[in-house]
Amino acid sequence: MSETIIQLDNVTVRFRVPHEKIPTFQEYAIRWLKKRRVTYSDFNALNDVSFSVGRGETIGIIGANGAGKSTLLKVISRVICPTRGRVLLRGRIAPLLELGAGFDDEMTGRENVFLNGAVLGFSRKDIASRLEGIINFSGIGEFIDAPIRTYSSGMVARLGFAIATDVQPEILIMDEVLSVGDAEFQKKSMARIMEYHHNGSTILIVSHNPNSISQLCNRTIWIEHGFLKMIGKTTDVLNQYSRNIPS
Amino acid sequence: MEYDSNKKQPPFLEELVQLFHYHELIFLITGNILKNRYKRSVLGILWMLLNPLLQTIVLAIAFGAMFKSSLSNYPVYLLSGLITWSFITQTTQYSMGAMAYGGGLLKKIYIPRATYIVAVVGNGFVNFLISIFSMIIVVLFLGHPIESSWFFLPFSIMIITIFSLGFALLLSTASVFFADSIDIYQVLIQALFFLTPIIYPASTLPPDWSGLMAWNPFYYLIEIFRIPVYENTLPDNDLILISSLLAISTLLIGWLVFTSKADQLAYRL
Numbered sequence: 001m002s003e004t005i006i007q008l009d010n011v012t013v014r015f016r017v018p019h020e021k022i023p024t025f026q027e028y029a030i031r032w033l034k035k036r037r038v039t040y041s042d043f044n045a046l047n048d049v050s051f052s053v054g055r056g057e058t059i060g061i062i063g064a065n066g067a068g069k070s071t072l073l074k075v076i077s078r079v080i081c082p083t084r085g086r087v088l089l090r091g092r093i094a095p096l097l098e099l100g101a102g103f104d105d106e107m108t109g110r111e112n113v114f115l116n117g118a119v120l121g122f123s124r125k126d127i128a129s130r131l132e133g134i135i136n137f138s139g140i141g142e143f144i145d146a147p148i149r150t151y152s153s154g155m156v157a158r159l160g161f162a163i164a165t166d167v168q169p170e171i172l173i174m175d176e177v178l179s180v181g182d183a184e185f186q187k188k189s190m191a192r193i194m195e196y197h198h199n200g201s202t203i204l205i206v207s208h209n210p211n212s213i214s215q216l217c218n219r220t221i222w223i224e225h226g227f228l229k230m231i232g233k234t235t236d237v238l239n240q241y242s243r244n245i246p247s
Numbered sequence: 248m249e250y251d252s253n254k255k256q257p258p259f260l261e262e263l264v265q266l267f268h269y270h271e272l273i274f275l276i277t278g279n280i281l282k283n284r285y286k287r288s289v290l291g292i293l294w295m296l297l298n299p300l301l302q303t304i305v306l307a308i309a310f311g312a313m314f315k316s317s318l319s320n321y322p323v324y325l326l327s328g329l330i331t332w333s334f335i336t337q338t339t340q341y342s343m344g345a346m347a348y349g350g351g352l353l354k355k356i357y358i359p360r361a362t363y364i365v366a367v368v369g370n371g372f373v374n375f376l377i378s379i380f381s382m383i384i385v386v387l388f389l390g391h392p393i394e395s396s397w398f399f400l401p402f403s404i405m406i407i408t409i410f411s412l413g414f415a416l417l418l419s420t421a422s423v424f425f426a427d428s429i430d431i432y433q434v435l436i437q438a439l440f441f442l443t444p445i446i447y448p449a450s451t452l453p454p455d456w457s458g459l460m461a462w463n464p465f466y467y468l469i470e471i472f473r474i475p476v477y478e479n480t481l482p483d484n485d486l487i488l489i490s491s492l493l494a495i496s497t498l499l500i501g502w503l504v505f506t507s508k509a510d511q512l513a514y515r516l
Binding site: 015016024025026028074075077078079080081082085086087088089090091093095097098101102104106107111114115118119120121123124 | 249250251252253268269271272275276279282283286352353354355356357358421425426427428431510513514
């Protein structure tokens with residue numbers, strides 16, 4: 001296998017679930033006075049998950065709802081820290097999970113390009129030099145100087161996509177195959193992702209649709225109850241997976 | 248760019264490095280808070296100047312007569328205390344809310360966890376500077392003297408800002424873990440407003456109360472700003488020492504508490 005880009009070693013993510021919800025200080029204090037301590041149970045959203053992904057691979061991730069797919073993506077995109085184990089990334093990650101994260105409704109599209117760019121870790125200078133390209137790709141046109149609150153949801157997603165993918169990332173993370181904007185933009189965005197893929201970007205896709213996984217991914221990871229159930233060639237994993245679902 | 252979840256520095260250092268890396272984001276958010284607040288109003292940014300002035304006029308009419316004999320130029324006394332108080336309490340209150348507001352973003356994408364808190368304090372800092380301008384207008388209007396003691400003010404402002412940041416970090420952490428800490432804080436703040444010599448002089452307090460004042464941190468933080476402005480003298484060494492220690496220790500504790508809990512925030516919010 002080529003150079004390793006993503007590596008997970010025994011990654012465990014543990015959520016602490018209180019048996020009773022104690023959201024307020026008042027209740028907590030009452031319990032403390034009554035010497036009734038809050039009891040917790042631990043819930044492992046991910047259990048000792050290990051795998052590695054090489055440069056340029058396209059990996060599908062499948063599993064039922066609540067299996068831990070989103071937690072896996074979050075731990076890779078460093079939103080949450082693993083409770084145990086290690087996540088190693090080589091390269092910049094472009095999470096296409098939340099397009100336009102942190103957009104400010106009152107600000108114009110142009111101002112939000114800078115804001116979202118900063119959220120993604122780009123410098124102002126960098127964004128300024130790429131501003132025209134981002135605006136052109138998004139196809140927002142003259143509305144770029146109107147507040148985001150006047151945008152349709154498709155326009156917001158288009159602008160978010162244009163910012164997040166303007167520079168080729170080493171790693172692209174997607175939750176379901178993108179369906180951003182209208183048919184034309186979907187074609188354009190898919191073309192850009194494929195172009196990055198050909199140029200060596202690694203892609204992770206979470207999907208419930210076996211067709212899109214088998215179309216795009218050479219390897220697939222199957223997650224069940226927080227455990228890595230299977231990893232291997234997409235056809236093999238999908239075969240096992242579909243057998244597992246009572247139809 | 249490389250990321251290794253194991254090879255991180257200790258949280259209090261890591262967060263500092265990351266905040267520095269994302270400093271442009273902090274400036275942007277600070278600016279956006281400022282812009283958003285007044286964007287849709289006719290007078291716009293002018294409100295920031297007018298607000299403390301109008302507040303002072305109301306309070307000066309209400310209480311001016313009461314303290315006329317003990318305090319000359321009462322509006323200057325009032326305003327210098329009031330803007331300091333507002334800076335500290337408004338930033339802390341706002342940052343507790345911002346944790347809930349910016350919290351959504353913390354769950355979606357990686358940004359330094361303290362981003363919103365620092366931005367809110369930055370915004371409060373700018374507001375504070377603008378209200379100092381309002382205060383200068385009042386000072387000039389009333390012909391209150393401006394003397395060399397005013398050169399001490401940058402130091403006072405620094406102390407107050409450091410304290411506010413530390414306090415905001417502490418309370419924001421609390422607000423994530425206990426949803427009602429915002430309400431508790433609001434009630435406490437209301438009580439403290441009247442327990443702190445802001446609208447009245449400390450000398451009007453009964454003697455056994457002034458001992459209690461020694462335990463009120465807001466008292467020192469307001470005095471460190473008010474004395475150079477109102478009394479045109481330098482604060483004494485004790486006051487400088489106490490308020491500096493107060494500010495620095497609050498920031499240190501706030502920073503350590505916040506960063507040690509920072510990894511849990513994405514789970515909790």
